[in-house]
Amino acid sequence: MKVYQGHSASPGLVMGQVSRLERWHENFATGPFNAEREQRLLENAVRTAQRELDGMADRSGPTEQAIFLFQSMMLEDEGFMNEVKFQIKAGISAAEAMYRAGNRYAEQLAAMEDNAYMQLRSADILDAARRVVNVLTNRPRVWLALDHPVILAAEMLMPSDLFSVPAGMILGIITSEGNKQSHAAIIARAMHIPCVVQVGQAFLDDCDGRTVVLDANNGECILDPDANTRQQAVSRICELQWESAEAARISVLPNRTKDDVPFELLANCYGQEDIESALQAGASGVGLLRSGYMMLPGRPVDEQEQFVFYQSCIAAAKGGVVTVRTFDFGVDRAMADIHRGLESSKLGLRGIRSSLRQTHQFETQICALLRAAAHGPLRVMFPMVTNLEDWDEAMRLVAHCRQLLRERGEEFDPNTPFGVMFGVPSACLTAEEFVEHGCNFFVIETNDLTQYTHAVDRDISIAERYYRPASHAMKKLIRMVVEAAREGGIPVTICGSAVGNPANTLQYLQLGLRSFSVSPQNLIEVKKALMNAKIK
Numbered sequence: 001m002k003v004y005q006g007h008s009a010s011p012g013l014v015m016g017q018v019s020r021l022e023r024w025h026e027n028f029a030t031g032p033f034n035a036e037r038e039q040r041l042l043e044n045a046v047r048t049a050q051r052e053l054d055g056m057a058d059r060s061g062p063t064e065q066a067i068f069l070f071q072s073m074m075l076e077d078e079g080f081m082n083e084v085k086f087q088i089k090a091g092i093s094a095a096e097a098m099y100r101a102g103n104r105y106a107e108q109l110a111a112m113e114d115n116a117y118m119q120l121r122s123a124d125i126l127d128a129a130r131r132v133v134n135v136l137t138n139r140p141r142v143w144l145a146l147d148h149p150v151i152l153a154a155e156m157l158m159p160s161d162l163f164s165v166p167a168g169m170i171l172g173i174i175t176s177e178g179n180k181q182s183h184a185a186i187i188a189r190a191m192h193i194p195c196v197v198q199v200g201q202a203f204l205d206d207c208d209g210r211t212v213v214l215d216a217n218n219g220e221c222i223l224d225p226d227a228n229t230r231q232q233a234v235s236r237i238c239e240l241q242w243e244s245a246e247a248a249r250i251s252v253l254p255n256r257t258k259d260d261v262p263f264e265l266l267a268n269c270y271g272q273e274d275i276e277s278a279l280q281a282g283a284s285g286v287g288l289l290r291s292g293y294m295m296l297p298g299r300p301v302d303e304q305e306q307f308v309f310y311q312s313c314i315a316a317a318k319g320g321v322v323t324v325r326t327f328d329f330g331v332d333r334a335m336a337d338i339h340r341g342l343e344s345s346k347l348g349l350r351g352i353r354s355s356l357r358q359t360h361q362f363e364t365q366i367c368a369l370l371r372a373a374a375h376g377p378l379r380v381m382f383p384m385v386t387n388l389e390d391w392d393e394a395m396r397l398v399a400h401c402r403q404l405l406r407e408r409g410e411e412f413d414p415n416t417p418f419g420v421m422f423g424v425p426s427a428c429l430t431a432e433e434f435v436e437h438g439c440n441f442f443v444i445e446t447n448d449l450t451q452y453t454h455a456v457d458r459d460i461s462i463a464e465r466y467y468r469p470a471s472h473a474m475k476k477l478i479r480m481v482v483e484a485a486r487e488g489g490i491p492v493t494i495c496g497s498a499v500g501n502p503a504n505t506l507q508y509l510q511l512g513l514r515s516f517s518v519s520p521q522n523l524i525e526v527k528k529a530l531m532n533a534k535i536k
Contacts, residue, residue, distance in 0.1 A: 012194030102129020285320030287517020351384020
């Protein structure tokens with residue numbers, strides 16, 4: 001018996017036999033090749049690959065759908081396809097040209113250590129390129145035949161690998177490379193498949209066909225477990241199944257306090273993958289979608305890419321509301337390169353302030369959001385609003401975007417709700433004025449509001465003493481916003497890490513709040529606390 005340590009990418013505990021998958025390698029025939037003929041072969045192969053990807057998207061949930069649609073779009077990317085064509089003109093085959101271009105682009109994106117989003121996309125490009133190469137070389141794309149469930153092990157898994165295995169045949173996943181943000185890991189979480197990454201090459205070298213206890217809660221892979229370890233694993237698997245059943249039972253119970261006062265539970269999310277997890281844990285929608293995590297350093301995401309992202313989140317919410325925070329350059333660190341040269345800081349040019357300084361990018365985002373809102377309930381909130389001037393200027397741009405979409409003949413929702421995210425005391429003190437100026441909803445964000453109220457950064461050493469999200473000062477500010485919302489007849493939600501602590505949530509309940517947005521992993525705990533609470 002030997003224990004290998006990795007990192008958990010999708011929780012769970014399973015025991016089974018390992019099936020080792022080999023890394024993708026290619027040996028291509030040498031030329032010379034007819035460039036025109038290879039170009040025609042490439043075009044036909046790309047069309048075939050896109051049909052397959054679109055078909056996989058149609059059969060998938062929202063998480064997988066967005067990934068496969070991106071891969072299909074990548075095969076239309078002008079820069080990428082020009083690179084392939086250039087290689088063909090140099091005299092190599094279409095298959096080798098696609099292989100080289102795919103690897104080169106993937107390596108460039110994988111090297112962007114400060115941008116996890118682009119590192120995710122590197123695997124998508126490699127996966128899409130591999131599919132085209134397999135079409136050109138007449139290789140099957142559904143390639144793994146199994147007659148019993150197994151634990152897949154590989155250096156790295158591609159998103160399509162998980163759809164190349166018969167349904168129900170994957171017990172778990174172990175990779176020597178990758179990370180928990182990889183799209184294979186994201187799909188594993190969406191499919192509830194335990195996954196451990198970065199377990200090391202030594203495990204892969206001699207694991208094929210052997211039994212493994214995969215503890216993806218702790219990142220452990222136990223190769224050739226002894227009888228005692230096997231028995232412990234079986235017992236723990238039974239316990240986890242009971243805990244999961246109990247959480248599922250609580251998640252569907254009515255959202256009412258002990259004295260029958262209704263409340264709403266929403267989730268703080270990054271994308272479609274954790275929206276699905278949140279709904280399964282009992283959330284009725286998304287109270288905070290952090291839009292900036294899809295941004296690319298050095299190149300803003302265009303309107304169509306943003307539209308696809310928002311639309312996939314709406315689909316994942318299955319009729320529940322999706323509340324999108326517009327870009328916050330000072331918080332969404334993936335935006336750092338785009339925002340280089342401006343005074344971005346926690347007390348400087350961030351949130352709505354920076355968006356109003358970069359009107360072209362802001363306009364692009366608002367247009368994408370308005371278009372997406374035509375496909376399901378979506379509302380938009382502006383972060384770091386400090387005064388009415390911020391709000392009024394932002395809404396003038398919204399009006400401009402509505403007119404622009406009308407002129408373009410685009411489908412959009414002209415009645416998309418817009419709201420203020422309260423993270424600054426000055427906004428709380430004048431909350432009623434935003435209602436008078438057409439604000440449709442409020443969201444109180446405890447992270448920023450606490451640090452700006454108490455003049456303390458929650459990441460520094462003195463934070464424990466001064467960072468108090470349920471202090472008397474915080475309660476006064478929160479009560480002002482709640483009362484302004486009630487008098488104005490608009491909804492108000494509270495979000496932030498503090499809301500995930502039931503002790504804080506119960507205090508916010510007593511202040512009049514009835515809508516809470518928390519991280520998916522905290523939903524059940526918060527719901528249990530609220531169900532057992534009484535309103536004074």
